[in-house]
Every structure is written in C-alpha cells, then in structure tokens.
Amino acid sequence: MPIPRKFYERDTVIVAKELIGKKIIRVDNKTTFSGIITETEAYRASDDPASHAFNKITKRNHGMFDVVGKSYVYFTYGMYNCLNVVARSKKFEAGAVLIRGVHPIDGVKKMEENRKTDKFSNLTNGPGKLTQAFNITVKDYGIDMTKKSKLYITTGISPRKINSKSRIGITKAIDKKWNFSINPKDYF
DNA sequence: GGGCCGATATTCT
DNA sequence: GAATATCGGCCCG
Numbered sequence: 214m215p216i217p218r219k220f221y222e223r224d225t226v227i228v229a230k231e232l233i234g235k236k237i238i239r240v241d242n243k244t245t246f247s248g249i250i251t252e253t254e255a256y257r258a259s260d261d262p263a264s265h266a267f268n269k270i271t272k273r274n275h276g277m278f279d280v281v282g283k284s285y286v287y288f289t290y291g292m293y294n295c296l297n298v299v300a301r302s303k304k305f306e307a308g309a310v311l312i313r314g315v316h317p318i319d320g321v322k323k324m325e326e327n328r329k330t331d332k333f334s335n336l337t338n339g340p341g342k343l344t345q346a347f348n349i350t351v352k353d354y355g356i357d358m359t360k361k362s363k364l365y366i367t368t369g370i371s372p373r374k375i376n377s378k379s380r381i382g383i384t385k386a387i388d389k390k391w392n393f394s395i396n397p398k399d400y401f
Numbered sequence: 402g403g404g405c406c407g408a409t410a411t412t413c414t
Numbered sequence: 415g416a417a418t419a420t421c422g423g424c425c426c427g
Contacts, residue, residue: 291409
C-alpha cells in the first residue's frame with residue numbers, strides 16, 4: 214500500500230528518518246523497478262542555508278513549496294538528476310527529502326543496462342546513480358507519490374538501527390545531522 | 402583504498 | 415564569474 218499523504222505532513226527531518234527502509238517503486242514503460250531506501254537527507258527552508266529553498270522560490274525549486282508527497286526532481290552539476298519527496302510540517306513554507314541511496318529489489322537487469330555496469334553495489338548507491346538506474350529525470354517532476362503511478366513509495370522493512378550524520382556535499386549548516394542511513398546488516 | 406580533476410545546468414553575486 | 419544536494423576516470427600505492 215502506498216504511504217498516505219499524512220506521513221509527509223510532518224517535520225522534514227522526521228520524514229527523512231522514517232523513509233529509511235521504505236520501498237520505492239518505479240514503473241517505466243514495461244519495466245518495474247523497486248528498491249529499499251537506505252539513505253536520505255532532509256532539506257528544509259528559511260532555517261536551512263544548505264537548502265535550495267533557503268532563498269526565494271525559483272523555476273527549479275518551486276516543487277519544494279508544492280503539496281507534500283509529490284516528487285521534486287532537479288538537475289545538478291550539469292549532468293545528474295536527483296530525486297526528492299516533498300515533506301514538511303505546517304510550520305515551514307517548503308521542504309523535501311533527498312533520496313541518496315536504495316537497495317535494488319526488482320528490475321536489477323534493466324538497472325545494469327541503464328547504468329552500464331554489472332556491479333550490484335554500484336547501481337543505486339548515490340543520488341545521481343539511482344536516478345540513472347531507475348530512469349528518473351526532470352520529466353518526473355511533481356508526480357504524486359502517495360498513489361500508485363509511475364513513481365510511488367510503499368511500506369517496506371523495519372530497520373534495526375538508523376545512522377545519523379552530517380549531510381554530504383555541502384559546506385553550510387554542517388552541524389545539522391540530517392543525513393540518515395542503514396547498513397546492509399541492519400536491513401532486517 | 403584515497404585524492405585530484407573534468408564535465409557543465411542552474412542559481413547567485 | 416563562482417559555487418553547487420555528483421560521478422567516473424584517472425593516478426597512486
């Protein structure tokens with residue numbers, strides 16, 4: 214069952230943590246991809262200098278201000294797409310959770326094709342990689358992930374232990390431990 | 402295993 | 415012009 218919109222209507226940091234272990238499902242043409250979410254990061258708004266939504270609303274980041282539970286995809290470093298889910302409590306005007314890593318379940322063969330590698334551990338262990346493997350681009354901006362569609366999230370497993378670290382690849386607000394992850398041995 | 406580098410869209414200064 | 419929510423290829427050991 215897809216996760217209801219209410220789940221995303223809470224503090225972005227809490228949603229980021231609780232998305233760990235959930236299952237993400239992607240239907241692309243005839244192929245179904247799925248995977249367990251293993252790493253996320255929370256990005257908030259005016260209290261978070263590292264967030265795209267820290268300044269003004271722009272053409273790229275307007276999705277972070279949209280209805281919670283929708284997808285927010287952006288193009289970065291001139292080559293890579295990154296996938297986020299819009300999530301925030303009523304207190305904030307914007308917010309999203311960056312999906313940084315997943316553990317592949319279904320469609321592995323097609324992922325290897327998309328990624329041009331047969332190394333299982335290198336398929337979806339990074340934000341730019343998983344969008345390549347799942348064939349997610351800016352065309353998938355604004356999809357409602359609370360309903361069965363081309364892209365949605367369902368219940369998954371219950372992780373034993375969730376790590377909390379500083380976010381990766383940023384220089385601002387590194388004191389905020391808003392990166393969440395699990396190790397393979399803690400999947401069950 | 403780790404460190405540097407180039408690719409290059411969008412935003413900000 | 416510079417920075418960025420990245421990655422793969424290269425080098426080195």
